[in-house]
Amino acid sequence: MPPRRRPQFTQENIDQQLQQIHLLDQASSSENLEQLGPIIKQIHTNRQQDAYLRTLQALIQSKDAEIESICGDNYQEFISSVSTLFSIKSYTTNLREKITTLDSSVSQVGRGLVEKKRALLQSKKTAANLDEAIDTLQACLRVLDVVNRVGEMVKEGKYWSALRSLEDIESMPPTSLSQTPLFQHLLSSLPSLRGQIKDAVTASMKQWLLDIRNVSSQVGQLALDAMDHRTRRWRSRREKDPILKLSRVGSAVEVVTNEKNEFNVLDNEQLQVDFKPLFECIHIYTALDSLDEIRRSYQADRKAQSDLIIPSPLPLSSLPSVTQEIVGFFIIETQVLNTTGSFRSEREVEDLWDSLVKRLGSAVESTLKNETDADSYLRVKEGLLGFIMTLEAYSYETSSLHSFILVLFEKYVSILEIKFGKRFESIVSQDDYLPMYVEQASERDSVLDTVWLTRQERDQLSKSALPLTLPWSQSFYLCCQDIRSFVQNFYQFIEGVSQHHRNIDDLLSKSLDTILSAQISESIARRAQSTSNFSQITQIVTNLEHFEVACAELERSLTAIRSSQRGGIIHITAAASFASSRSRVLQRVMASIQSKLDDFFGLAEYDWTPRTLEQSPSMYLYELANWLTTVVDSLVVKDEYKEEAYRSAVDYIADCFIDFLTGRNIPMINENAISNILIDVDFLEEEFRRNGRGHLNSSFNELRTITSIVMQDLVQDYLVPSVRQTSYSNVKPKRLQALLEKLARYGAECRDAASRDRGEKRRKAAEAVGRVFPGESR
Numbered sequence: 001m002p003p004r005r006r007p008q009f010t011q012e013n014i015d016q017q018l019q020q021i022h023l024l025d026q027a028s029s030s031e032n033l034e035q036l037g038p039i040i041k042q043i044h045t046n047r048q049q050d051a052y053l054r055t056l057q058a059l060i061q062s063k064d065a066e067i068e069s070i071c072g073d074n075y076q077e078f079i080s081s082v083s084t085l086f087s088i089k090s091y092t093t094n095l096r097e098k099i100t101t102l103d104s105s106v107s108q109v110g111r112g113l114v115e116k117k118r119a120l121l122q123s124k125k126t127a128a129n130l131d132e133a134i135d136t137l138q139a140c141l142r143v144l145d146v147v148n149r150v151g152e153m154v155k156e157g158k159y160w161s162a163l164r165s166l167e168d169i170e171s172m173p174p175t176s177l178s179q180t181p182l183f184q185h186l187l188s189s190l191p192s193l194r195g196q197i198k199d200a201v202t203a204s205m206k207q208w209l210l211d212i213r214n215v216s217s218q219v220g221q222l223a224l225d226a227m228d229h230r231t232r233r234w235r236s237r238r239e240k241d242p243i244l245k246l247s248r249v250g251s252a253v254e255v256v257t258n259e260k261n262e263f264n265v266l267d268n269e270q271l272q273v274d275f276k277p278l279f280e281c282i283h284i285y286t287a288l289d290s291l292d293e294i295r296r297s298y299q300a301d302r303k304a305q306s307d308l309i310i311p312s313p314l315p316l317s318s319l320p321s322v323t324q325e326i327v328g329f330f331i332i333e334t335q336v337l338n339t340t341g342s343f344r345s346e347r348e349v350e351d352l353w354d355s356l357v358k359r360l361g362s363a364v365e366s367t368l369k370n371e372t373d374a375d376s377y378l379r380v381k382e383g384l385l386g387f388i389m390t391l392e393a394y395s396y397e398t399s400s401l402h403s404f405i406l407v408l409f410e411k412y413v414s415i416l417e418i419k420f421g422k423r424f425e426s427i428v429s430q431d432d433y434l435p436m437y438v439e440q441a442s443e444r445d446s447v448l449d450t451v452w453l454t455r456q457e458r459d460q461l462s463k464s465a466l467p468l469t470l471p472w473s474q475s476f477y478l479c480c481q482d483i484r485s486f487v488q489n490f491y492q493f494i495e496g497v498s499q500h501h502r503n504i505d506d507l508l509s510k511s512l513d514t515i516l517s518a519q520i521s522e523s524i525a526r527r528a529q530s531t532s533n534f535s536q537i538t539q540i541v542t543n544l545e546h547f548e549v550a551c552a553e554l555e556r557s558l559t560a561i562r563s564s565q566r567g568g569i570i571h572i573t574a575a576a577s578f579a580s581s582r583s584r585v586l587q588r589v590m591a592s593i594q595s596k597l598d599d600f601f602g603l604a605e606y607d608w609t610p611r612t613l614e615q616s617p618s619m620y621l622y623e624l625a626n627w628l629t630t631v632v633d634s635l636v637v638k639d640e641y642k643e644e645a646y647r648s649a650v651d652y653i654a655d656c657f658i659d660f661l662t663g664r665n666i667p668m669i670n671e672n673a674i675s676n677i678l679i680d681v682d683f684l685e686e687e688f689r690r691n692g693r694g695h696l697n698s699s700f701n702e703l704r705t706i707t708s709i710v711m712q713d714l715v716q717d718y719l720v721p722s723v724r725q726t727s728y729s730n731v732k733p734k735r736l737q738a739l740l741e742k743l744a745r746y747g748a749e750c751r752d753a754a755s756r757d758r759g760e761k762r763r764k765a766a767e768a769v770g771r772v773f774p775g776e777s778r
Helices: 009-019 036-044 049-072 075-156 159-171 183-241 252-261 276-287 291-307 316-337 348-369 376-394 398-432 439-450 455-462 474-494 501-529 536-563 575-602 622-632 639-662 669-692 694-711 721-727 735-750 753-772
Strands: 435-438 468-473
Touching: 009 694, 036 501, 075 159, 159 183, 183 276, 183 291, 183 376, 276 291, 276 455, 291 316, 291 348, 291 669, 316 348, 316 376, 316 455, 376 398, 376 474, 398 474, 398 501, 439 455, 439 474, 455 721, 468 536, 474 501, 474 536, 501 536, 501 575, 536 575, 536 622, 575 639, 575 694, 622 639, 622 669, 639 694, 639 735, 669 694, 694 735, 735 753
Parallel strands: none
Antiparallel strands: 435 468
16 A cells, blocks of 8 residues: 655645734734644645745734734724734744744754655655566566476477467557567567477477377287278178178178277277377467468378388288288378368378379289299288278278289289199199099098089989999099189189179189180190090090089089179180090090001902902901900990990991092902902991991991992993982992992903903993093092
8 A cells, every 4th residue: 555645735725824814813812823833833844834934924014014004093092002012013023033943943844854755755766666667577577487488388398388378478468568678579589489389399290290100000900900800700790690691891780790899999908199299280380370381291291101101122021011001001191181170181191092002003013023823912912901991991992902903813813724724734644544443432422522513423423332433533533623722712812802793703714714625625635645545545535524514513503602692603615625625535536446447457458350259258357346346335435425436437447448449559450359348348237237236337338339330330320410319329429430440440451352341331431420520530
């Protein structure tokens, strides 16, 4: 509370008081001097006491004049009052002296008081100045303390508090401090302090970016492990509940189930990722109206970090760690995108994602360029599939990765084709082509579960008594076993792949056709060409028959599997290749039979111009007929193939006889030789009829017809078109002409006229045939 100040009196106040003083009161007999007491007291207490005294003297003088006037007017009274006045005067004189003395005392006291008052006022002024100075210094100290605490708060990481403190300084109400140079200097330094806060929070975010780069791999590993656990958990549940068989990880049903067990990879017992430095930085930059600046800086930093994730070249052993880091990188980006409002745009994250996925695909493709191990492709696929499924859960677009997996899949299948192709060639080349033999029921069941058979044949073999000789050889069983392994490897790659069903089905169809046709069918056909053993060749035919059936059964079983998985239809066209190979092998069988028949005909010793007729067939024909029947009937093939072998053999025998009669190797022939040939043909026909193959005798129809034309002189009938079409349609003009020419040549060399005449007749007949059929006769 400020000290009370003494009352101050102006000249006007003193004059008013003096006017009110009456030294002589007519109503009173005593002097009215007591009124002067307060005035004197006031004079003593006033700085202007000298002026009071002068005024008092003037007043007394004016009162003297007034007294004299009154005395004149009132002489009598005056005389009476003179003595009184003298008394008053003496009193006045005494009073004046007293006043003078008092004035001197008062003046002396007043001057002391004035000096003291002046000193007191000066002291108060100085004290007020000191108070003001103290207040100012205290205000300065408070401001300086705030500024000092700003630096401490920056060091402590309390950036927002530091920024608020600066705002508080800037928004202080106007005071005496506001005009001081110190305060103005402080205000001018605020931008610098804001810059320090900005730099500090930026450094904090940069350190945070480095920290999250170091933990990205751990975040990704936790996410991939969580996805693997999620996949195994869902697979187990799917196996227990057939309704869920077609539902994959990421489907609506699975997502709802997984929400109950969702694992936070950014906040768990093993790892806690703190986004506070980023949030603080965004907050501070927003307050400083510089959000675009930190946004661009953050994008550039994350782009630089993403560029460092994939090494060049990329070792396959490093792929798991690379995918872990990528997963962690984009999980963190998703968290930033979801928690920072407009700071991070989806387009920026998508650009980073597209760029990184493209570089990852190029790096993996480059690494696998010369890779020939199918398991390496499988490991890459497994790594990428977990990677894809994990980031699909965070809504990242993965169609390009699925397409890339399909590209890898095609290369993987190509490697499988080469790998299994070599195995199939080895199986085919090392097979002894003897029927498989099983003794135990378990062994039989294992084989029957491996090969593809018709239901009828499977039931028949499963009910057959043991020990059992199976109709196929070891190579058929091993090839079926490896085909199953190939299909298993094939589907092992696409397990978990949710797209491209039709492409996968088409690729499987194409691959199986390639393996079955080029690797198995062609290998078997080549093996057959290098084999002369009839039993082995016939076993090859049987194997090929079962491969034809296996193609249809394999197609049916695979289509059933794919249909249950919402796949397409498997088309296998390799059966045609096995049918073609079977025909070629059968041709090989027939060629072998024909080769042996050539050996028999090589033993034939015909006299083509005998003088007499033979009474019995040629001796070599007995052995030929017995050999042919034994060999063909012993072939372990279907009856239709045996029939085809018989037909081919008999046709070949018939052609050999015709070649004897019409070929160029024999220059001339007579009727007796023709008759002897017909005796041999009669013998063979009888043998075929005896063996129940009489229908094969039709192969000799052309031989019998052509010989009948010659022996019965029916050439003129043959030259008649209508007769030729009805009776001799199976006779080729060239052969008839050749036989006539041989007979004519023999007749021309005979010495008897009859023979020469017959020879000339044969020559003319040959010329007639040649003129009627000039094109065919040449």
